[in-house]
Amino acid sequence: MTAQRPLLLANALLVDPAAGTQVHGGLLVRDGLIADAGPHLAPGAAPEGTETVDCGGRIVAPGLVDMRCFVGEPGYEYRETIASATAAAAAGGVTTLVSQPATDPAVDDPAIVDFLLRRARDTGIVRFHPMAAITKKLAGREMTEFGLLQEAGAVAFTDGARSVTDALVMRRAMTYARDFDALIVHHTEEPSLVGEGVMNEGEFASRLGLAGIPVEAETIMLERDIRLVKLTGARYHAASVTCRDSLAIIARAKNEGLPVTAAVSINHLTLNENDIGSYRTFCKLSPPLRTEDDRLALADAVADGTIDVVVSDHDPQDVETKRLPFAEAAPGAVGVETMLPAALRLVHGGLVPLATLLRALSTAPAQLLRLPGGTLARGEAADLVVIDLDTPWVLDRDDLRSKCKNSPFDEARMSGRVLRTIVGGRTVHAVAG
Amino acid sequence: MTQDPSSFVLKRRHLLGIEGLSPAEITGLLDLAEEFVTLNRQIEKKRTSLRGRTQINLFFEASTRTQSSFELAGKRLGADVMNMSVAQSSIKKGETLIDTALTLNAMHPDILIMRHAASGAVELLANKVDCSVVNAGDGTHEHPTQALLDALTIRRNKGRIERLTVAICGDILHSRVARSNIILLNQMQARVRAIGPSTLLPAAAERLGVEVYRDMKEGLKDVDIVMMLRLQRERMNGSFVPSVQEYFHYFGLDEVKLRYAKPDALVMHPGPMNRGVEISTAVADGAQSLIREQVEMGVAVRMAVLEALARNLPNA
Numbered sequence: 001m002t003a004q005r006p007l008l009l010a011n012a013l014l015v016d017p018a019a020g021t022q023v024h025g026g027l028l029v030r031d032g033l034i035a036d037a038g039p040h041l042a043p044g045a046a047p048e049g050t051e052t053v054d055c056g057g058r059i060v061a062p063g064l065v066d067m068r069c070f071v072g073e074p075g076y077e078y079r080e081t082i083a084s085a086t087a088a089a090a091a092g093g094v095t096t097l098v099s100q101p102a103t104d105p106a107v108d109d110p111a112i113v114d115f116l117l118r119r120a121r122d123t124g125i126v127r128f129h130p131m132a133a134i135t136k137k138l139a140g141r142e143m144t145e146f147g148l149l150q151e152a153g154a155v156a157f158t159d160g161a162r163s164v165t166d167a168l169v170m171r172r173a174m175t176y177a178r179d180f181d182a183l184i185v186h187h188t189e190e191p192s193l194v195g196e197g198v199m200n201e202g203e204f205a206s207r208l209g210l211a212g213i214p215v216e217a218e219t220i221m222l223e224r225d226i227r228l229v230k231l232t233g234a235r236y237h238a239a240s241v242t243c244r245d246s247l248a249i250i251a252r253a254k255n256e257g258l259p260v261t262a263a264v265s266i267n268h269l270t271l272n273e274n275d276i277g278s279y280r281t282f283c284k285l286s287p288p289l290r291t292e293d294d295r296l297a298l299a300d301a302v303a304d305g306t307i308d309v310v311v312s313d314h315d316p317q318d319v320e321t322k323r324l325p326f327a328e329a330a331p332g333a334v335g336v337e338t339m340l341p342a343a344l345r346l347v348h349g350g351l352v353p354l355a356t357l358l359r360a361l362s363t364a365p366a367q368l369l370r371l372p373g374g375t376l377a378r379g380e381a382a383d384l385v386v387i388d389l390d391t392p393w394v395l396d397r398d399d400l401r402s403k404c405k406n407s408p409f410d411e412a413r414m415s416g417r418v419l420r421t422i423v424g425g426r427t428v429h430a431v432a433g
Numbered sequence: 434m435t436q437d438p439s440s441f442v443l444k445r446r447h448l449l450g451i452e453g454l455s456p457a458e459i460t461g462l463l464d465l466a467e468e469f470v471t472l473n474r475q476i477e478k479k480r481t482s483l484r485g486r487t488q489i490n491l492f493f494e495a496s497t498r499t500q501s502s503f504e505l506a507g508k509r510l511g512a513d514v515m516n517m518s519v520a521q522s523s524i525k526k527g528e529t530l531i532d533t534a535l536t537l538n539a540m541h542p543d544i545l546i547m548r549h550a551a552s553g554a555v556e557l558l559a560n561k562v563d564c565s566v567v568n569a570g571d572g573t574h575e576h577p578t579q580a581l582l583d584a585l586t587i588r589r590n591k592g593r594i595e596r597l598t599v600a601i602c603g604d605i606l607h608s609r610v611a612r613s614n615i616i617l618l619n620q621m622q623a624r625v626r627a628i629g630p631s632t633l634l635p636a637a638a639e640r641l642g643v644e645v646y647r648d649m650k651e652g653l654k655d656v657d658i659v660m661m662l663r664l665q666r667e668r669m670n671g672s673f674v675p676s677v678q679e680y681f682h683y684f685g686l687d688e689v690k691l692r693y694a695k696p697d698a699l700v701m702h703p704g705p706m707n708r709g710v711e712i713s714t715a716v717a718d719g720a721q722s723l724i725r726e727q728v729e730m731g732v733a734v735r736m737a738v739l740e741a742l743a744r745n746l747p748n749a
Contacts, residue, residue, distance in 0.1 A: 142672070145679040172673060175631045179647045232631075 004425050005051050006030045009386065010043040012055035017062065017359035018375035027060055029382040032425035037376050053420070055386055061358050062374045063095025063126075063383035063421060065365040067185075068239060068263065068311035069336055070160070071097070072403075073119060074112070075104025079316040080403050082116070085336065086124040088401040090429035092337040093385035093418035094312075096127040096366065096373050101138065102160035108133040108144045110152035117153050125428045126421070127383070129155045129371060131185060134173050140164045143173045146180050155369045158185035158239060161286055161315075161331075163221055165191060167228065174234035183368065185237045186225055188246075189287055193217035198327045200273045200288045208279065210327060213288050215243040222246055226253045229260055237368065238262040240313060242287045244297035251306050261368055262306070264298050265313035266339045269346060271295070271408055281322045281329035282408045285313075288331075299351040302360050309368065310343060310360040312336040316404030334402045338395060338409050340387065344416040347389075354389075386420035393417060438464035443741035447559045447566040450575035451616040459620060463585050466730070466737035470585075473509070473733055482740050483512035486543040490516045491533075492569070493549040498704060498728070499569050499578075503546045506735035510743075512544070530554060534561040543746060544739060547571075552609075565742045573607050579703055580613035582734040584621065586727050587658055590699055595622035600652055600694070601643070602628040603662035603684060603711050604673075606635050610703045611662055615641055628652035629684060632673045633664075649684055653693040661686050661702045664711045677710050687713040691721065699723050 007029040014037055015022050026041030027034060028050070046052055066089065072079035082099075089097045099116065101107035107116065107130055120128035132154035136142045146157060157177060163186065164170045170186075177184050194217050199205050201212025222238060226249060229236045238250065241262050253260040267285055272292045276283045283289060301307040315332030322329050335342075343361065346352040366374030372381040395412050397405040421429040441461040451459075472478055488507040492500050500516065507514040519533065530549075537545065544565045547555050552572030559566040570576040588594055599618050605611045605627050618625045619642040627634060627643040638645045646652030653659060664680060674680045681687075686700065700712075700722045708714045717724060 136675075143675050145675040147683050148679050169672075172632050176674070179631050 004032065005049055006035070006047060007422075007425065008041065008043070008046040008050050008052045009060050009384070010041065010052050010054050011057060012060040012386070013057060014038075014376055015059050015061045015355055015358055016376035017355050017363040018377065020355070022355060024057070027376065027384070029384075029422065029425045032382055034376060034378055034380050034382050036378060058419065059354075059387040059389060060376075061385055061387060062362040062376060063385045063423065064093050064340060064361045065096040065098070065369070065371060065373055066094045066312045066314070066336055066339065067098040067309060067365040067369060068265070069097050069099055069314040070102060070316065070332070071099040072316065073103065074115065078403065079318055081123070082119050082128060083123040084401060084403045085314070086120070086126045086128060088334070088337040089126045090421045090423070091401050091418065093340045093387065093421050094126060094336055095383035095385070095421060095423045096129065096371055097336070098155060098369065099128065099130045100160040101131055101133040101158065106133050106138050107131070107154070108136045108138070110145065110148045113149055113152040113154050126423050127372070129153065129369070131156045131158050133157065134159045134164055134184065135169065138162050140166055140169060143169065143176060146177055146182050150180055150182055155371065156183040156185050156237070159187065161187050163187050163189050163191065167224060170225070171228050171232060174228055174232040174236070178232055178234045181235065183235045183237055185239050187239045188218050188221040188225060188241070190217045190221045193220065198284065198288070199276060200290050202273070202291065204273050204276070208276070215245050215290065218242060218287055219245045219249060222249050226258065226260060229253070229258050230256070233259070235259045236261070240265050240268070240287060240311065241307070242268045242298070243290050243294040247297055247301045247306050254306070261308040263309035263311045264302065264307050265311050266335055266342050267313060267333055267408060268295065269298055269302065269310065270342045275408065276326070279326040280408070281324065281326055282333060282406050282410065284326060284329050284331050285333060286331035296351070299346055302346070303352045303356055308360065308364045310339070310357070312339040316402050317406045318404050322406050332406065333408045334400060334404055334406055337400055337402065338407060340385070341414040341417050342409055344389065344414070348415055382422055382425040384422040385418055387416065388419050389416045391415070391417060438468055441465050441741055442744040443738070444745055446742075446745070448577055448738055448742060449556050449559060449566065449568045451577045451580050451613045451620070452575065454620065456620050459581070459584065459617060462581055462734070462737050462741060463588060465741060466581070466585050466733045469733035469736040470730070473729070478509050479511065480509065481511040483507065483510035483743050486512045486743060486746075487541065488512040488514045488544045488546065488739070489537060489542045490514065491519065491537070491545055491547045492517070493519050493547075493554070494570070496548055496570070499548065502731045503569060503735050505732050506739055507544075510736055510739055512739070530558060531561055534558045538562045538564070544742065565746060567738060567742070570609055573609055573612070575613045576609040577613050578731070578735055578738055579610045580617040581738070582727060582730040583614055583660065583701060583703075584617055585730045585734055586701065586723050589730075590723060591657060594618065596624070597657040598624045598626065598655065599658040599660060600626040600628055600656040601660045601662065602649065602652070602686065604633045604664045604668060605629050605638065605662065606633045607665065607668065608662045614660065615643055626652050626656065630674060633668070649690050650693045653690060656694045657698055659686060659691065659694055659698055659700045661700065661712050663703065663705065664707060666707075681710055685709070685711055685713065686716050688715055688719070691716055701727060704728070
């Protein structure tokens with residue numbers, strides 16, 4: 001392998017959410033690491049042989065760390081592979097992708113973790129880390145080998161889009177996880193309250209004649225989990241909260257000093273139930289899109305830190321499962337490639353400051369999962385993204401790198417995009433700025 | 434002051450647990466047991482101290498090892514021993530247990546040895562009968578003769594119990610052996626550690642007088658005695674620990690983990706062992722293992738308990 005030339009990202013606005021700083025200057029990458037950064041690095045200041053990129057005053061920030069992304073490999077390669085998912089991630093400024101265990105077979109055995117890491121090494125272009133299942137076959141009955149899975153490289157434990165309904169199983173899993181300091185990531189939805197529901201319960205569902213899912217499906221499970229955290233001391237992360245009521249629960253847990261964090265998906269932050277419009281199945285999600293009031297509360301919670309992490313909840317679904325009547329269509333949306341441009345809506349709308357948003361997209365998930373990235377500190381991995389904040393454009397789903405095109409942002413107007421993505425000092429995505 | 438073991442009397446009617454036994458009583462029983470170790474190694478192993486007495490072994494839970502140990506102990510002391518194995522299904526209700534007790538009582542036994550799957554069942558029965566009752570294991574509560582035989586084995590090999598560091602490892606939550614041992618070892622001024630995954634540790638384990646470790650290598654550091662516990666197969670596969678492989682990897686005693694203990698550390702196991710689950714064959718059969726000696730001590734300790742109780746029986 002040839003040695004990388006040093007790279008200088010010059011004339012940039014360096015936004016480092018880890019340090020809480022925003023300064024104009026340059027950032028020098030050498031040997032895959034951040035060698036230097038600051039106002040003193042002018043375009044001409046680089047050592048000889050350095051490749052210099054003039055950022056034209058645009059933003060250089062830590063690359064995004066997406067901790068909730070469905071990759072179809074193994075078993076659902078027709079929906080997504082590690083190669084296609086990491087290509088989409090690179091285009092979206094995501095330098096670290098964390099996959100979900102809902103594959104076939106499920107990621108419930110160290111050999112599968114090993115397989116995924118080898119596939120990622122051979123076919124992936126951004127960093128890739130799998131989460132492993134909490135329970136074998138995601139069946140909610142028997143816990144997996146947390147210790148051996150963690151040693152194999154699993155970064156956290158989750159049953160993906162399924163909840164562990166048996167409280168005793170969850171209690172034991174949390175108790176056992178604490179011994180290994182393992183993070184439990186849980187989808188909080190009480191299935192018996194979801195029932196036949198397909199969208200948020202309320203007036204709009206009634207008008208559409210669709211069965212609703214009350215917010216209590218989420219809050220009851222979340223309350224239960226928090227009490228189990230109190231009992232067991234496990235590190236717990238709510239995978240995707242969607243409503244105002246959940247925020248109060250999370251805030252209370254944090255005030256009590258419990259090791260609790262939470263994420264929100266980009267979809268719930270930028271869309272609401274009305275986006276379903278006339279039965280748009282691309283907006284059928286699990287958990288469902290909530291009201292505008294809930295959405296605004298979620299945005300506030302990202303701004304004030306009640307919510308730690310923003311995820312793409314990238315879930316590719318093919319035409320066969322989406323081009324169906326709303327009630328019969330599969331839930332899920334692709335999102336890893338559009339996460340950052342969509343999130344910039346919150347910045348442009350004045351709901352969340354840019355640095356706070358970037359913290360939730362990179363620094364917080366990196367710290368939570370103890371992964372590289374999320375910082376512009378000297379000596380750290382050069383996982384970076386160059387962001388154009390303002391250029392308007394319209395999303396054409398055919399331009400997406402994902403194998404599936406089920407984007408709720410199809411034909412949406414965006415403002416700002418990813419110009420360059422750098423992983424370990426190597427540029428994995430670049431567009432003319 | 435050392436007491437003459439041959440005159441030691443356990444001044445109580447029953448032995449229901451280690452709880453409540455004084456260090457002097459424990460020492461008295463161990464000293465008496467020593468005499469029986471000597472006796473058991475002779476060709477003539479019989480005594481007549483329990484001649485004319487009736488001992489009933491009432492086992493509501495299958496146990497070849499403990500039951501035969503008590504049977505042999507009673508017979509060597511000259512008692513008439515009767516074994517009763519009672520099917521689990523017929524004694525589900527407390528009423529039935531008491532009925533059984535009253536029926537038995539009418540047969541005028543002198544000593545009842547009882548094992549039952551429910552904690553507290555032995556005490557319940559002891560309240561209803563006129564004879565002496567020895568707890569041979571009640572649920573996850575106590576197994577006093579096991580703790581005494583473990584203590585005897587330790588004392589014979591280390592010369593003392595006090596100030597030794599003893600690690601009890603594995604499924605402590607469900608282990609009556611662990612509970613009795615923790616009480617006894619604390620009474621005898623040993624330092625006790627409990628090592629296991631949190632799912633197999635009792636609530637507030639620290640308050641039971643043990644130091645709690647969740648990492649074997651850390652917990653075994655510089656211990657004198659490593660006491661392994663049997664992991665029941667039904668505890669595996671999801672409910673308490675994920676798999677045999679993972680359990681053995683983190684909590685099974687193999688030669689590598691044993692090296693963290695003192696070089697002259699000794700290994701114990703109440704049996705029967707799951708080789709390759711909580712203990713490797715190399716360690717179980719290795720030079721540091723006391724597992725077979727524990728079985729030998731079992732008979733001697735049970736003889737000591739029977740005799741010490743019999744000396745306190747009416748008309749003794």
